Amino acid sequence: MESRSLNARPVTPGYNKIIDAIRKALKNYTVRVFVQAILTIWAVATLTFLLVREMPGNPIDVLIEQILTQEGISYQEAYDRVAASFNFDPNASVLDLYLDWLTDLLRFDLGTSITSPGTEVIDEIARFLPWTVFAVGMGLLISFVLGIILGMTMAYYRNSFLDHSLSLLSSFMTGVPNYIWGLLIIIVLGIQLNLFNVGELRGTYDISLVPGLNAAFVLSVFKHAALPIATYVIATLGGWMLNMKSSTMGVLNEDYVNVAEARGLKDNRIITSYVGRNAALPLFTQLTIAVGFVLGSGVVIEEIFVYWGIGHYLFQAITVRDYTSMQGVFLILTMAVVFSNLFADLTYGLLDPRVRVSGER
């Protein structure tokens, strides 16, 4: 019986070996989460590929309409002219395009822009992305550090006037959406109080300066990024403060803090290594989630401040229905979110020994 059923499904030994190797590899935690990350990125990329093409209008229609209204020529003439200058065939099958795009993707080739042929999407992303990473990174870093310090202060002085006023303030800061903060900054600080010239702060640096490691350029970079950064800080700070406060209050009730005090440890040591470190643990996971959230909402903020980051680029691409550019940006944003989560997953064990995966010490 048994031997017959075994013979019924002959399996080549080579095939078996591969399956075994895959099984073994998947048992490794790092490999497993990495494979999951890649699959997530592929799924999101596929979805965006289809969705951007389902948006009303296509790159050619958008431009034809512009030319028609401006020059008053016939539709066919306009179509021919636009189609000639575009790297786009509206009649190509979506499946073919998808497969082409996917194979290119495997070679890290994001294709060329539809509306300006010859421009590599990846080059454009490389040009715009660093500015966004800089602004969002600075914003999150500042608000995270400030939030942890202020949140702990609130917990240590709980029920004091300071605690109550900071709680109110942080609820307000979180409650108002970030684009409203952006507009408020421009209207109140820039226009009504005239603290800065909004027009001068367009772009990412003063174009009359030579990029490089010189004081004038660095200063200009910070000046141009200051408002987006301030917006990110204001919009996310309240959340960190409230989370850190409740987390710290929980830790303050822990036995080990009480014992640490009975052990006569120095206050600084207790605040940093016993209270602060344990209270901040859950916030690190939230930080990686915030990276994705802030990157996504950064599109609007960059548009408000005319900050030339990836969000600004994406906005331009959407306006002219530049599919390849949109796909590229969405892909990069997705990767940023997925990989920051992956990074958190793999590094959390360094912060909290309790979740260290067995086998790696």
Added chain:
Amino acid sequence: MSQILPPDVVLKVDDLSIVYRTDRGDVKATVDVSFELKSGEAMALIGESGSGKTTISLALIRKLPKNAVVTSGEIFYQRNDSVQDVLKLSNRQLREFRWNECAMVFQGAQNAFNPVLKIRKQFEDTAQSHGWTDKAAIRERALSLLQLVRLDPERVYEAYPHELSGGMKQRILLALSVLLSPQVVILDEPTTALDILTQRAIIDVLNDMQRQLNFSIIFISHDLSLAAEMADHVATVYAGQIVELGGVNDIFYHSLHPYTQGLLTSVPTLEHTQDLLQSIPGSPPNLIAPPDGCKFHPRCAFADDACKKDSPPLTVDVGAHLAACWHKDRLIESRKASV
């Protein structure tokens, strides 16, 4: 210092009273408590839950909750002929006093260690906060203490708390408590929440340690057998007062207070059969509005009008055996009659 203590006394508590301020009124958790602890001696505080044992011990290292107020009393601590009033220490002095002079092993060591730091780091933190700088010296001392509590020193020293069992953590905490050679170690329910075998191991370890390091112990327990085994002196605490204080034999064989007597008859012994076990009727008094007179009178079989009116003083009858009861003679008679 004005206070002069006999050279062998390390700790002297005088008329200590503590209340907890609450919304419903003041909880009188400790009332006029006085006792002395001699060098190398072990003293047990026994009593029901909520009787104020832990409050007394927390006051010794000034680790009372924020709503507690010491309304009267003094706590003197002596080392090398110099006496300090613990209640008058500045914050800085207090920090140095804690653990260096008086260490406390809290109830339930399960969460006594910072989960994200290795045991090694927590030993180092403790020593470094008290002026030690040489990590090798800390390590040497720590390993010898871990050896003393019968653990595998090298392995445990480099472990994280979550990698250790409850009994191991309890023993590590014991080792940590004597790291700085304090004269007094307070143990709050050192064996509760541990299984019988681990309890046994902890008691043996404690005896070993005390023999080798010669510190004084104050321990809190409702486990009378543990008290009988470990203590030189026993204080019975009821409603925040010490109602009886004496040598371990005096308390267990010649108790002079009905409450102590009640505690003793509520645990099984080898000599008596099970049906002689009795619990103490009633429940501990409300410490916001305790009864007048002797606080034990509502639950006491010997109570009469005198007990309802006046609180009996803690007085000496024989030797150093103190008890606060108006009817010690009747208690002794009744015990004779029952045997």
